[in-house]
Amino acid sequence: MPEMPEVEIIRRYLDQQLTGHRIMNLEILLPRQIKWPTPEGYRAMAIGRAVEHVKRRGKYLLMELDNGNELVFHLRMTGRLVYEPEGQSHDSYARLLFQLDDGSLLVYGDTRTLGAVYALPPGERWRLHGLSEMGPEPLSADFTPDYLLEAVSKRRTPIKTLLLNQNVIGGIGNIYADESLFLAGIHPLRSAMSLSATECQRLFTAINRVIAAGIEDGGTTFRDYQNGEGKQGHHQDHLMVYNRKGELCRNCGTPIEKITVGGRGTHFCPHCQEAVQ
DNA sequence: CTAAGTACCTGTCCGC
DNA sequence: TGCGGACAGGTACTTA
Structure with missing residues (x-):
């Protein structure tokens, strides 16, 4: 669904809302949305960590954690990431629920379930060819x-x-x-x-x-x-x-x-x- | 290498 | 109104 402008809009809001908050728990409602590592490995890499920045590369969203790991999201056709301050999901297609330290919730929802979610240790971006081999993006210095x-x-x-x-x-x-x-x-x-x-x-x-x-x-x-x-x-x-x-x-x-x-x-x-x- | 076709999914819309 | 098929902000894999 989203292209670079949509992902950038999501990034700006999430960076504002999530930075400094800690992931206390993760409910995985649809394990196959997590492409790497295993769902258990993903939980181990995310839970207990605080979000330092939310970045973007092309259509990928990258949540940088305080241990250097990155949570990577590609929303494909129908994925969405919505921050719920009240801690209540309103998405009938919620697939992942990140519970934060202030009682708020980050909901990954995806109707068609084509989206892809990853957790990467530092230096492991090469695992995602779509990310590591991506060309320069519009509005960047490399795009001339x-x-x-x-x-x-x-x-x-x-x-x-x-x-x-x-x-x-x-x-x-x-x-x-x-x-x-x-x-x-x-x-x-x-x-x-x-x-x-x-x-x-x-x-x-x-x-x-x-x-x-x-x-x-x-x-x-x-x-x-x-x-x-x-x-x-x-x-x-x-x-x-x-x-x-x-x-x-x-x-x-x-x-x-x-x-x-x-x-x-x-x-x-x-x-x-x-x-x- | 490039290119084309298929697979992954669910919901909606259009034509009969 | 009901049904089947085409189509949807995307990418990865297989085959030619």
Whole structure:
């Protein structure tokens, strides 16, 4: 469900609420959500530890503990992390309950149970290839027009598919990929290597603008996404193409089209996004 | 190596 | 109204 902006919104709130608090107990309602180590090993690594920081890398949330261990969460499609000051879960799909030292509760909920939860000792991030091999993320110093140009130049895959490849760029998901390509005026089926330097520069700017706007608006909520307070985002009110099939382009009035690219639903304006070359 | 297909799950929506 | 199939903010694994 959440892409980088949504995870960042969750991170900011949890960092504020959890920092300095100690995990007193952990109730594991669905053991298979814990991918590493075993559920028992996970409990041993988490219980009794205080949270020092909540960080993020791409779509991963990283809770750094006072013994150097990290609790890692990837929410995939329907995962959510909600902080409950009153200590009461309101999630009918709660999978993990972290009881904190002040009686509050951190609830990991996940309808489709596709999310992945890990606990890592220091230096063990290599176990998570999705994390250790992730490319630079939008709005970071490593993500530059030159980097994008280089990444694009080697690949024949559709540009939309490349944007979703986390090893190339970390954090972009289906919504923000479609929105970025619209803003850059590039058709999602264009071969990555066919982009000119100018188009690459436009795409670079578009990605950063779209991701920043998503964060400013508190994320995008269609169905499942909620922030650390259990509230919705607002960016769905500002989308140009995503989930707007048949509706009129806000720029030119042409109906938005939906196709499949790399197995993912893909929305674009056939007028504003130039044809495939 | 890249690419495509499949698997993991449950809920919702659309068309018949 | 009821049913079946397609589809959903994602990634990892297998096969070609």
